[in-house]
Amino acid sequence: MSLVVSKFGGTSMADANCMLRSSDVSLQRKSNIIVVSATSGTTNDLILLGDLAEKGQLTEVEALLKKITERHTQIAKELSADEQTTTHLQELFSELDSIARGIFLLRDCSAKAKDVLMSLGERMSSALFVVALRQVFKKQNHKTKVGLLDARTVIKTDEQFGKAKPLFDKIIQLCKENLQDCIKGETVYVTQGFIGQTLNGSTTTLGRGGSDYSAALFAEGISANTLEIWTDVAGVATTDPRICPDAVVIDEISFKEMSELATFGAKVLHPATLLPAIRSHIPVLVASSFEPQKAGTWVRKEVKNSPLIRAMALRKNQTLVTVSTPEMLHTHGFLFQIFKIFNDHKISIDAITTSEISVSVTLDNADSLNKSLLEELGKVADVQVEKNLSLVSLIGNNINHTPGLAMKIFEVITDVNVRMICYGASRHNFCFLVDEAKGAEVIQKLHRQFIT
Numbered sequence: 001m002s003l004v005v006s007k008f009g010g011t012s013m014a015d016a017n018c019m020l021r022s023s024d025v026s027l028q029r030k031s032n033i034i035v036v037s038a039t040s041g042t043t044n045d046l047i048l049l050g051d052l053a054e055k056g057q058l059t060e061v062e063a064l065l066k067k068i069t070e071r072h073t074q075i076a077k078e079l080s081a082d083e084q085t086t087t088h089l090q091e092l093f094s095e096l097d098s099i100a101r102g103i104f105l106l107r108d109c110s111a112k113a114k115d116v117l118m119s120l121g122e123r124m125s126s127a128l129f130v131v132a133l134r135q136v137f138k139k140q141n142h143k144t145k146v147g148l149l150d151a152r153t154v155i156k157t158d159e160q161f162g163k164a165k166p167l168f169d170k171i172i173q174l175c176k177e178n179l180q181d182c183i184k185g186e187t188v189y190v191t192q193g194f195i196g197q198t199l200n201g202s203t204t205t206l207g208r209g210g211s212d213y214s215a216a217l218f219a220e221g222i223s224a225n226t227l228e229i230w231t232d233v234a235g236v237a238t239t240d241p242r243i244c245p246d247a248v249v250i251d252e253i254s255f256k257e258m259s260e261l262a263t264f265g266a267k268v269l270h271p272a273t274l275l276p277a278i279r280s281h282i283p284v285l286v287a288s289s290f291e292p293q294k295a296g297t298w299v300r301k302e303v304k305n306s307p308l309i310r311a312m313a314l315r316k317n318q319t320l321v322t323v324s325t326p327e328m329l330h331t332h333g334f335l336f337q338i339f340k341i342f343n344d345h346k347i348s349i350d351a352i353t354t355s356e357i358s359v360s361v362t363l364d365n366a367d368s369l370n371k372s373l374l375e376e377l378g379k380v381a382d383v384q385v386e387k388n389l390s391l392v393s394l395i396g397n398n399i400n401h402t403p404g405l406a407m408k409i410f411e412v413i414t415d416v417n418v419r420m421i422c423y424g425a426s427r428h429n430f431c432f433l434v435d436e437a438k439g440a441e442v443i444q445k446l447h448r449q450f451i452t
């Protein structure tokens with residue numbers, strides 16, 4: 001039997017119609033596990049709720065609580081939810097209310113509390129999706145049982161609240177132990193993306209956009225044959241269609257290229273999603289739940305074509321930190337010292353260039369640049385920080401072995417100030433930093449030069 005894990009993102013869960021449409025897709029695709037996101041906009045609302053409660057703005061907190069509960073009550077009503085689901089939703093609403101009031105009273109929204117708060121988005125949406133799926137199964141006279149699975153019983157993580165790391169071996173073990181009925185095709189499970197649990201029982205989340213990652217973990221856990229990511233675009237495009245409306249959907253892309261594309265800004269797939277898929281050789285389909293008849297994009301180990309430039313991505317909100325000291329000249333250990341400081345602060349660096357006396361690194365957002373990190377760096381070298389930059393990446397094959405490529409890139413953007421270039425380390429990626437304000441324009445020009 002072929003096992004399929006399907007994930008539906010926020011827009012595919014937006015209202016009762018979306019849930020029914022996504023349920024239809026699940027039935028057609030014979031999904032064994034369905035991993036769902038919170039309904040569109042709900043995670044953002046829950047984060048805002050935590051902020052408002054922490055600031056003591058009770059009137060706004062109450063208004064937002066009402067908005068969130070009404071949104072879900074409306075979907076339950078439209079789906080004619082059964083009594084058990086209605087009671088379950090009421091319990092979730094009351095948990096939401098208690099947590100918001102707890103944060104308000106304490107004026108403290110810790111990362112741990114925020115994770116419980118955010119988990120409610122997926123816990124509410126999954127309860128509703130079960131109703132939609134049962135309805136579609138019944139209509140099509142499909143007899144397989146539908147069950148709601150609490151993802152936290154399986155997705156065990158470490159204690160980094162807000163960006164928890166999955167405990168892979170434990171997850172695989174728990175999937176094998178607890179999901180036999182699903183593996184045998186007797187039950188279809190609907191479960192939550194994004195959320196997990198520490199071994200001590202505290203709720204965690206895997207970072208924004210993490211439902212894709214959850215789906216990949218489930219796929220690995222049950223040794224699925226296919227992982228499907230159903231979203232609001234018809235597949236992975238040559239660039240973000242919001243930046244370039246003439247971006248075209250790619251029919252096939254390799255794991256290596258897709259990892260670079262996701263890491264360097266293509267929001268269509270959470271960057272960590274491919275780790276379990278690559279490890280366990282699971283091909284990934286990215287497609288639109290709104291147009292499921294379209295072929296979508298297959299992400300696989302081996303692909304037929306390997307073009308020089310396949311796609312491009314823009315990663316906004318980049319900060320460039322340049323650390324320089326003449327003492328670096330002809331000495332050893334300087335890079336080690338610098339990277340150790342970043343490591344001690346758990347800061348992830350994306351792109352790096354070095355010269356004899358300086359090293360420049362890019363970081364995802366300026367928030368991670370705390371005072372103590374800058375002080376420690378300042379003890380060993382001069383530190384310069386530049387903000388409001390965007391990282392432009394071109395993704396493809398054999399990039400570092402192609403003469404004349406850099407010239408072709410830069411000749412179309414001669415009017416743009418390029419702050420840093422990373423070229424040579426990867427066969428699959430060429431990236432450089434530009435001013436945030438120029439990012440979209442640069443992508444549009446490069447897309448015209450290399451793709452359309």
Ligand code: ADP
Pocket residue numbers: 008009010011012037209230231232233235236237238239240241242265266267268269311
């Ligand atoms: P979901 O809620 O389904 O997880 P996301 O909003 O996280 O959806 O991801 C889908 C969005 O990713 C698309 O609407 C699109 O704007 C954006 N995106 C960025 N880069 C790409 C790309 N190369 N191809 C397709 N979509 C992209």
Ligand code: ASP
Pocket residue numbers: 009010037038043044121193194207208209210211212
């Ligand atoms: N609901 C979470 C978010 O909005 C996770 C996800 O949708 O992937 O970030």
Ligand code: MG
Pocket residue numbers: 009209212267268269270
């Ligand atoms: Mg997403």
